[in-house]
Amino acid sequence: MVVAGADIGTECVKAIVAGQGGKILGRGAVPTRGYFQDCYREAMGNALAEAQVQAGDLKAVCVTGFGASCAPSGSQTVTETICQARGAFHHLGKAMTLVDIGGRDPKIVRVDGRGGVVASRSARKCAVGIGTFLMFTSRHLDVHPTRLMDLATSAGAPAAVGSYCSVFAEAEVIELLRRGVPAGEIALGAMYSVADRIMEMDRLAAPVAVAGGVCEYFPGVVRALAERSGCAVEVVPEPIMTGALGAALSALESAPG
Amino acid sequence: MPTPPRQTPGASPAIEASARLKQIMADHFAAVGQAARERTAPVAWCTSVGPVELLRALGYQVFFPENHGAMLGASRMANETMAAAHALGYSPDICSYLTSDIGSYLLQKTPLARHGMSRAPRADLLLYSTNQCREVRDWFEFYGREWKVPVVGVTSFRDLDEVQPHHVDAIARQLEALVPALEAVAGRRLEASRLEEAVALSRTCSDLWRDCLHTAAARPAALTFFDGTIHMGPAVVLRGTAEACDYYRLLLAELQARVAAGVGAIPRERFRLYWEGMPVWGRLRDLARLFEQLQAGVVASTYCNSWVFDALDPRHPLPSMARASLEIFIARSEGPKQRYLERMVAEFQVDGVLFHDALTCPNNSNTRFGLPQRLRQALGVPVLTLDGDLNDLRCFSDEQARTNIEGFVEQLEGSVPQRPASVRA
Numbered sequence: 001m002v003v004a005g006a007d008i009g010t011e012c013v014k015a016i017v018a019g020q021g022g023k024i025l026g027r028g029a030v031p032t033r034g035y036f037q038d039c040y041r042e043a044m045g046n047a048l049a050e051a052q053v054q055a056g057d058l059k060a061v062c063v064t065g066f067g068a069s070c071a072p073s074g075s076q077t078v079t080e081t082i083c084q085a086r087g088a089f090h091h092l093g094k095a096m097t098l099v100d101i102g103g104r105d106p107k108i109v110r111v112d113g114r115g116g117v118v119a120s121r122s123a124r125k126c127a128v129g130i131g132t133f134l135m136f137t138s139r140h141l142d143v144h145p146t147r148l149m150d151l152a153t154s155a156g157a158p159a160a161v162g163s164y165c166s167v168f169a170e171a172e173v174i175e176l177l178r179r180g181v182p183a184g185e186i187a188l189g190a191m192y193s194v195a196d197r198i199m200e201m202d203r204l205a206a207p208v209a210v211a212g213g214v215c216e217y218f219p220g221v222v223r224a225l226a227e228r229s230g231c232a233v234e235v236v237p238e239p240i241m242t243g244a245l246g247a248a249l250s251a252l253e254s255a256p257g
Numbered sequence: 258m259p260t261p262p263r264q265t266p267g268a269s270p271a272i273e274a275s276a277r278l279k280q281i282m283a284d285h286f287a288a289v290g291q292a293a294r295e296r297t298a299p300v301a302w303c304t305s306v307g308p309v310e311l312l313r314a315l316g317y318q319v320f321f322p323e324n325h326g327a328m329l330g331a332s333r334m335a336n337e338t339m340a341a342a343h344a345l346g347y348s349p350d351i352c353s354y355l356t357s358d359i360g361s362y363l364l365q366k367t368p369l370a371r372h373g374m375s376r377a378p379r380a381d382l383l384l385y386s387t388n389q390c391r392e393v394r395d396w397f398e399f400y401g402r403e404w405k406v407p408v409v410g411v412t413s414f415r416d417l418d419e420v421q422p423h424h425v426d427a428i429a430r431q432l433e434a435l436v437p438a439l440e441a442v443a444g445r446r447l448e449a450s451r452l453e454e455a456v457a458l459s460r461t462c463s464d465l466w467r468d469c470l471h472t473a474a475a476r477p478a479a480l481t482f483f484d485g486t487i488h489m490g491p492a493v494v495l496r497g498t499a500e501a502c503d504y505y506r507l508l509l510a511e512l513q514a515r516v517a518a519g520v521g522a523i524p525r526e527r528f529r530l531y532w533e534g535m536p537v538w539g540r541l542r543d544l545a546r547l548f549e550q551l552q553a554g555v556v557a558s559t560y561c562n563s564w565v566f567d568a569l570d571p572r573h574p575l576p577s578m579a580r581a582s583l584e585i586f587i588a589r590s591e592g593p594k595q596r597y598l599e600r601m602v603a604e605f606q607v608d609g610v611l612f613h614d615a616l617t618c619p620n621n622s623n624t625r626f627g628l629p630q631r632l633r634q635a636l637g638v639p640v641l642t643l644d645g646d647l648n649d650l651r652c653f654s655d656e657q658a659r660t661n662i663e664g665f666v667e668q669l670e671g672s673v674p675q676r677p678a679s680v681r682a
Contacts, residue, residue, distance in 0.1 A: 124349070162336060163651045164349065175656055200343040 002053050003060045003255050005247025006044060006075075007083065008032075008067030011103030011131050012213050013039040014241050017051035017058070018248040022090050026051030027241060032103075036067035060255035062247040066104055076254060081109050081120045083246030088211050088236045089115030090249060096207050096234075099198055100242070101214035101221060103131035106194075108202045121202045129166035130194050131214045134221075136170050137190040141183045145217060152187035152220045159189035164197055188220055195224035209234045211242035262511075262520040269523055269549060270515070272484060274508040281500050282490050286372035292318035293378035299443050300380050302400070304393045305493050306563065306585055307386040308411065308432055308578055313455035313497040315443040320378050321494050322396065325369065326354030327486075329361055330538025330648035332368040339649060352392040353617040353648035359399055382442045384435070385410035388588045390620040409438045413582060416590045420583045428579035449574075455497040456578065457571035465505030466492045467565040470557070472512040474605050477521025478556040479512040482532045483545035484522060485561035492564040525552045528669050529606055532558040533598065534613030535621045535647040540655070547659060551666045557605040559586050559598070560621075587620055591628055598632055609639040609669050611662075616644070616652040639672060641665040 002025065006015040010032055017026040028046025030039050040063075048055060061075040064083040071077070084100040088111065095113040100106060105128040110118040123130070138145040159181050163169040169190070176186050194214065198204075208231045215222050216239045226233040236242050262270060292298040298318045303309045305323040312319050329335040335353065338360030343349050345363070347356050358377065361367045365376050383397040383406065394410060401408035411431045414424050436447050466489065472479035480488070488508060495501035515521075530548070532555050537544060548555055568584055570577035582588070586597055602610065610632060614624040623629075629640040641661060645653035 165651075168651070168654070171654070171656075196340060200340040200349065203344045 001059050001252070001255055001257070002051070002057050003062075003248055003251035004044065004047065004058050005061070005083070005244045005249070005251050006040060006063045006065070006071065007080075007241075007243035007247060008036050008040055008063060008065040008070060009103050009213065009243070010066050011135065012240065013043040013065075013067070014244040015040070015043040015047040016241060016244040016248045017047045017053060018245070018252065020252075022245070022249050022252065024245070024248075025053070027244075029240060032067070036070035037072075040067070040071055059257070060251040062251040062254065064243050064247045076251070078247055078250045080243055081107060081117055083243045083250065084211055085109050085111045085117045085246065086115055086249045087242035087244070087246035088209055090245060091237050092209055092234065094207065096209045097205050098236075099204070099208065099210045099212075099225065099233075101130060101194065101198070101210060101212040102243075103135075103213060104128050106130050106198055106201070106212075108198070108204070110205075123197060123201055130197060131212070133166040133169055134190055134194065134214065134218055136166070137173055137187065140170070140173050140177060141187060143183075148187050148190075149218055149220055151184050152191055152218075153184070155182065155184035155188040157185060157188070158192040158224075159185040161186070161189040161193040162196075163193075164200070169193055191218055191220035192224040192228075194218075194221045195228045198225060199228050204229045204231055206231045207234065208232070209236055211236040211239045213240040216240035262515050262518050270520060272480070272488070272508070272511065274488070274504070274511050277504060277507055278488060278490060281495065281504055283372060284500075285494050286369060286374070289318040289320045289378050290369070290372060290374045293380075299382070300378055301439075301442075302380040302383040302397060304385045304389065304397075304410075306389055306582065306587075307384055308435070308582065310452060310455040310459055310497045310574065310578060311432065311435065311439055311447070312384060313458075314447055314451040315439055315445060317382075317443060319494070320380065322358050322377065323354055324490070324494050325361070325367070325377050326358050326648060327536075327538050328368040329357040330354075331541060333539045333650070334361065334366055334368060335539065335648040336650055338364055338366055349617070349649065351617060352390065352396070353646055355392050355396040356617075357648045358396070362400075362403075379404055381406055382439065383408045384439070386413055386582055387411065388413035388415070388582045388585060390587075390618075407438055407442065409435055411435070411582070413588065415588055417583060417588055418590050418592060420580060424583055425576055425579045428582060429575045432575045432579060452574045453571040456569055456574045458499060458502060459497045459566065460569035460571065462492055462496050462498075462501040462505060463564065463566045463569060465502060465509055467562070469505055469509050469512055470561055470565070472509075472516050473522070473554075473556040475516040476529075476606065477519070477523070477526040478529065478554045478605075479515040479520070479522060481522045481545065481548075482536075482555040482558040482561060483541055483548075485558065486536045486541060489561050489564055496564065521554065523549045523552065523554050526554045527552040528554070528608045528666060530555045531598070531601060531605065531607040531610045532560065532613065533610060533623055535560060535615045535618055537613065537645045537650075537653055538648055539650045540645075540653060540658075543655070544658075547662060551663065553666050553669070555611070557601055557607065559601075562601075563587065591626055594623060595628060595631055595635070598628075599636060602632075602636055602638055607638065609641065609665060611665075612640060612642045614642055614644050616646045617649055618647055621647075639665065639668055
């Protein structure tokens with residue numbers, strides 16, 4: 001049996017084609033731009049191509065994420081919290097505090113020993129846009145987002161970026177640039193700022209795992225989170241795909257036969 | 258005989274009493290820390306404008322968590338500690354003194370470390386008055402649950418037009434009803450003479466502190482709002498003690514000598530401003546420097562005057578404590594607040610009024626129901642609202658504040674008749 005899952009996020013649309021037991025057969029990820037429907041088609045097309053199956057072969061499709069409502073009719077919608085928990089549990093197989101850091105609102109999800117969600121908490125409204133904030137920061141520092149981490153690695157200490165509102169934090173970045181603060185320190189400071197926002201949301205109980213696109217592209221955030229929380233932080237394999245994998249696992253559960 | 262003060266051109270004179278201030282504040286923290294550690298006296302926490310005289314009369318060592326909140330803000334430790342309280346479910350939108358202090362307790366990070374304490378001293382009892390806000394009760398109840406100790410207090414009236422006898426009676430009865438609980442923890446009976454003495458000392462402290470603040474009515478002002486936020490320490494934490502009175506006698510003598518010698522708190526006072534609302538503790542020094550550069554003295558404030566209690570009367574301890582607690586600015590409606598500000602503008606010859614809208618302290622932010630606009634209309638005095646917070650610096654933009662303040666002073670340059678700078682070289 002072959003199914004698919006997709007995570008239609010604000011920064012990236014991810015799709016996974018999976019077989020029995022959640023074995024990943026194909027994946028696709030494209031940046032979110034223009035209409036969500038187009039991005040979904042492209043990401044799912046890539047995943048199907050890698051898996052070498054046709055859309056008609058899929059027994060079920062589940063979607064999650066900010067743009068889930070834009071998926072084609074016939075697919076089922078599952079919440080991001082459940083998909084992230086399922087995807088992380090599939091890899092790690094244990095109870096955990098899962099921190100999902102994507103483009104929009106970070107979540108702290110308490111996952112039990114069976115992969116179920118015990119409790120979850122999102123950032124408050126004025127602290128959303130964390131991943132997007134890092135993208136803005138890249139633009140102001142004049143580097144491609146994938147280079148932001150390299151830049152941060154060059155810094156000895158993070159610059160202070162304290163605002164919980166992404167828009168205010170962006171204004172802080174501009175002010176730091178005006179003051180001539182080294183770009184590396186600003187890049188690292190932006191990553192510490194993300195970790196600080198996470199720390200304000202809930203108390204992190206070990207073991208702590210992280211998932212989401214921010215962890216994939218900006219490992220400095222993971223390091224900062226470990227430092228701030230005093231906990232060892234484990235990164236879920238292929239963290240950007242965790243939600244899509246969880247959606248595919250949901251599809252497996254719901255598929256007929 | 259002390260040397261008469263002289264104004265050094267371009268420099269703000271230091272207040273010599275500061276050395277004594279540091280010592281008595283250190284002694285205060287040492288005493289309350291020792292009492293908590295060695296159980297030499299009962300320890301109570303009290304809200305900053307709460308009924309501390311009852312505690313003094315019963316021999317408590319008293320700790321004021323709002324003072325601790327201000328220390329966390331001024332040291333900028335608050336930026337770190339607040340997050341721990343947020344994670345516990347205390348919203349970033351509520352009082353940042355509360356979140357700073359509870360976070361400090363959770364993380365065991367405190368500026369009190371320099372006084373040998375790893376966290377604020379454990380209380381045997383917590384005593385609040387909601388005359389300033391409801392948050393103080395929620396704040397104290399956190400510790401009541403943590404330490405399993407009594408949390409008692411006064412549920413006060415708020416937004417009062419005029420303080421009426423029935424208001425005073427109601428609060429006085431609540432104060433009286435607190436006594437058995439306070440006696441039980443203290444292990445002693447309340448003696449009338451000791452309460453009268455504590456109220457008398459509070460009143461003297463209040464009078465002396467008001468006189469100190471009033472030296473800023475002189476031109477040039479002998480102290481600024483920024484000086485006041487430091488030197489008000491004893492009026493907050495040592496109210497009802499002889500030490501506080503002694504300190505303010507010392508400070509008053511120095512400030513009066515400045516007035517007599519024509520020495521100003523800032524070198525060239527061109528403009529005189531009023532600060533309405535809470536200080537931005539983490540930016541106190543930066544703002545003081547900015548105003549000094551602009552030759553604008555922030556000569557008076559509601560905040561520093563919050564520890565002036567004219568109603569206290571040792572002949573009628575409880576009713577006068579009740580009246581004093583109700584007459585404070587924060588407990589009043591918009592009408593009395595406006596009249597108070599009008600009096601202050603006249604008394605201190607103020608050229609402009611700064612309103613600080615502190616995001617997490619709506620009770621001390623008087624910008625949200627049109628008061629600045631009404632004051633401007635009534636007096637023709639320019640007003641400026643600064644967005645910020647007492648402790649949460651994420652709510653404060655340095656750049657925006659600077660731009661607004663500089664623009665405001667430019668506006669004053671166009672509207673206030675220029676006087677020669679009051680400096681004696």
